[in-house]
Amino acid sequence: MKRVTVHDVAAEAKVSLATVDRVLNARPGVKAATIERVHAAVEKIGFTRDQHAANLAKRREYRICFLLPSGDSAFMQELRAEVESSVSVERQQRTFIKVRDILPFNGVSLVDALDAISAEEFTGVVFIATDAPQVKQAIKRLADRGVIPITLISDIPSSARAHFVGIDNTAAGRTAGSLLGRFVYPAGGKVAVIVGSMLLRDHVDRRLGFEQVIRTEFPGITLVPSMESNDDNTVAEKIVDELLVEHPDLLGIYNIGAAKQGLLASLKRHKRDGQVRVVAHDLTDDSKEALRGGAFDAIIHQDPPHQVRSAIRLVRAYADGRSFLESQERIRIDIFLRDNMPD
């Protein structure tokens, strides 16, 4: 059971090793007929290139830059921790990862960071896109310089980014709507939405999907006009306070952004936790605790470790012009209840 190597292919096709190499690596200077012969030989003896040997010989290296907001939301912290812990793992596969900080909610800072990256320095850049024309242009410049741009969490669909790693946020909103709708149905009644910022595309999309579903499928439910927390706990707490006072019959809340602590604090103070059905985003320590205690009913989640690994694999795949497994790179819209929480 010896391994099938390029030498065997050469023998089988009755050509030299050099020609096999030319064919396999799509180098010029080989007749079409010869190319065919080599391919036939590959098929016949079942040759597959040894990835380890190939990578070693190619002495390929991948340098990836992650641009992460210096904000301190639990979700971002987990993402950052995941990136940092992948540094040593990925180094074994010749992938060198650097993290650069940018200011959160700040398009200019992102544009500056993108413009500061050269193809000599980095193979690809992974970042959370802010939906602004300047960012779009910066992505274009980046791609033109030969750096692979990968958007994470939040996308700019019509930009020059090679790939988006993240969930379909409209679908996530619809999912939240389906859940919360069923939870408060058939009683019917009022449901409120709290967004982080209407400037973030993912938040906007989530709200859109949520309202779609509620309006079309749960006609018994009334939507209370949504408010912006700016992902700030103090603001969120005030919003919920007012909400609970003004609508004592409130049945459910969909919390689109971060600032879950503020929401929880208000619910608890009004002794409405466990009564009002809550669907929120991102499985963090806070929300796990709230799920356990019954204050939250469901969490919509996108797995940070998976997203980080996926982004890294995608940079390598695009750099090599390789294809990749669609199914492995699709980020799922995870639903967590108390009972299917990890740990």
Added chain:
Amino acid sequence: MKRVTVHDVAAEAKVSLATVDRVLNARPGVKAATIERVHAAVEKIGFTRDQHAANLAKRREYRICFLLPSGDSAFMQELRAEVESSVSVERQQRTFIKVRDILPFNGVSLVDALDAISAEEFTGVVFIATDAPQVKQAIKRLADRGVIPITLISDIPSSARAHFVGIDNTAAGRTAGSLLGRFVYPAGGKVAVIVGSMLLRDHVDRRLGFEQVIRTEFPGITLVPSMESNDDNTVAEKIVDELLVEHPDLLGIYNIGAAKQGLLASLKRHKRDGQVRVVAHDLTDDSKEALRGGAFDAIIHQDPPHQVRSAIRLVRAYADGRSFLESQERIRIDIFLRDNMPD
């Protein structure tokens, strides 16, 4: 920016290459003090062994055998398809995969298959465990022969298997209970459970978890005694027919096994699809269709591609005595609604 190699470690530690090699590969014949020096040097200059070069030099090969039931449930078919499609991908990483058929629901067939495997032939075996003492003993013999046993989907916890790849089925049952409970609550009323076979540990566990949650958290809900479909559509259809006739006020069904077509057929014939809330297992073409049409409300799922990849990675990790990323190998209990279905 040159790569840090073993040579650099040798220079830094002021020892020969041979000694560095002895230390890194834990070979005997090195003083404790010298080992320390080498480790210190590794730390200082940040050396990480190049996996590609290492694997190449080691000329390591992994041979993995998947034992799959020849049954034709959609879930098993997807699993099998995934294994087969991974053959060519994994070959590039020197992993050779073979599939062997065994009879479904048949412990003897599994035991025979396990006993027929030698360490010369295979590095590891991946199989769906049937919970029987004979199987447990066969696993022990297998492990003693030096083959790595990995259980998939269904486990025997106290056996000699190296690892279990799959979900916690009690938790899956609880998850189903939480969902269905909330869906039919606060109306209260009757909910029925249909199992595939009480001989399968995963089915038993699911029912257990489901009943736990319903009993403790949704006291308004009455559980209709559960019945066995043996994963047969004709049987399942008959069961549901009787159920719907006997309990016209039935609010929900938890379908634990396969045989979803029978369930659907009966519901449709009685024009109760969309009325009765249904939670079932495994996202297949049938259940996707049913989710879309509103006949099913939620599907509890375990991702076959992920499980196959995980099993393969685990065989390699155990074979090399390496550690692995817990988080990457944990199989999630996925919840799918119409709105977060893939595709």
Added chain:
DNA sequence: AGATACATGATTTACGTACCTCATTATATA
């Protein structure tokens, strides 16, 4: 026919680690 471009062969080096052999030096044991 001679120049020219194209197609192919023959051969070599490099990648970074594993692993083997043989020689040499340091340390412990009798």
Added chain:
DNA sequence: TATATAATGAGGTACGTAAATCATGTATCT
């Protein structure tokens, strides 16, 4: 002190592919 044993060094080969160089053969064109 002689001898056994442990610890280390020096050096080489192999793994399978990539990539380069130089030589040689063949067809094409004016």
